[in-house]
Amino acid sequence: MTILENTKLVDNVYRMKLGGGHKPVTAPGQFVNIALPDKFLRRPISICDWDDETFTIVYKVVGEGTEMMSRMSVGTELDVLGPLGNGFDIEVQKMRHPLVVGGGVGVPPLYGLTKELLKKGCHPTVVIGFNTASEVILFDELQALGVDVFVSTMDGTGGVKGVVTDAMAKACVLYDYFYCCGPRPMIEALKQETMTEGQISMEERMGCGFGACVGCTIETKNGFRRVCADGPVFLKSEL
């Protein structure tokens, strides 16, 4: 695919738009696996938004691969595999008010999810958490979809001071289902503090990203599951 856009959102976080046609996205929360020059493994990155011709991804520079991506110019060709993974299931019985919770670079796939939930006629509430105000991403974009967006920051420089569960409590968010993508501690906190069933997007180091190597397997109540192919989204009740 061709890079159509590669812009900085905040320090170390970039939005990249890839064009050139792709296999259809079957659910929000799927990811792409990107090959990079002189890197053996591909880099898995969630699809943030898409249309028939393009993918938009939002990624954070954390190592050599993502740093290389941040320096790529528009017009560069990338070998992109995907969409991969199951993604979020939005066909949930009796769900009216889903809670959508994300942290850091777990937020990007939730943008596409929120959009799809709205299309289905649900009324999602979004809660997103970051370390500090200067790291907040996709707040305006999410708000522009017409949903309530609550923010927490660890240092209190933006929104509610603390973690997402503090923001949830402060805002007295009512929900009948939840969706989550974020760091492990956030996932653990949500598993504890949510009263309803929900879906959680997991992360693991990947070999192939399409199910062949079992490098990414986690143990669930339903046995061994590959994060890349059986996930990355799992039910709270199976984790």
Add this chain to the structure above:
Amino acid sequence: MKVNLCGLELDNPVIPASGTFGFGVEHSQFYDINCLGSLSFKGTTREARYGNPTPRIAECGGYGMINAVGLQNPGIDAVCEKQMKVLSHFYKKPVIANISGFSIDEYRECCAKIDRQEQVGIIEVNISCPNVHNGGMAFGTDPKAAAEVTKAVKEVTTKPVVMKLSPNVTDIVSIAKACEEAGADGLCLINTVLGMRIDIRRRKPVIANRYGGYSGAGIFPLALRMVNQVANACHVPVIGCGGVSRAEDVIEMMMAGATAVEIGAANLVNPMVCKEIIDRLPSLMKELGIEHLKDIIGIVNK
């Protein structure tokens, strides 16, 4: 492109290596896998295993990767009842069954069970997994133990047995010869090279299990050398494996002495790689003036 591997006529020498192709299902999304010479499926033990804790994958620059999967598999009975059926739906030719164990008895039992599977053309016995304790590689680093496993499995099958060897030894030829003398019908080498990566920011090993098996393009010269040494010293056919990622590498492996070639980690990063190699081989053979692939097997040793 035909080659004869342990009595099995293969349309071409290209075989996905165990552990990098599952049971063929995933790669079938990308192409019709019936073009493959054969297929070596994921290593199977007697009981179901989860394997090692994650993270169990680490990158090694542009050259390869480390895996410490540790033989995750559903167990031999499930493989016979379920996975083999699914596999036969996607792949119609004889396959290579990769088995492993933690004791001689386990190897024997797995072999006896897989022997009854009609689609299994060759049994590949992994005595070289670096990711499990007291099993796998322990049998592949000692000529006596390697010979014992070979004898034990040969007793319970009439199918050709290929012993898969570890590079993590001082003298691979002595192990290869011990297997051959014990009745092995072929040898496959190499399995992964024991390696390590450290996350210098966290000051911790990347792999939860600390060490893992290094494979991919970076190990090609090492694998090639070992294939050459073993092919020179033994009479049984050798399957060359390690770092192969292009048609040129297949030719090189065969010139070193390999009768067929297994492709591992490359399948994970380019799911189409085996098909691309098979499609490229005829024109490459033409460029190199090769009429039949079997003519170049071990040509550098002649």
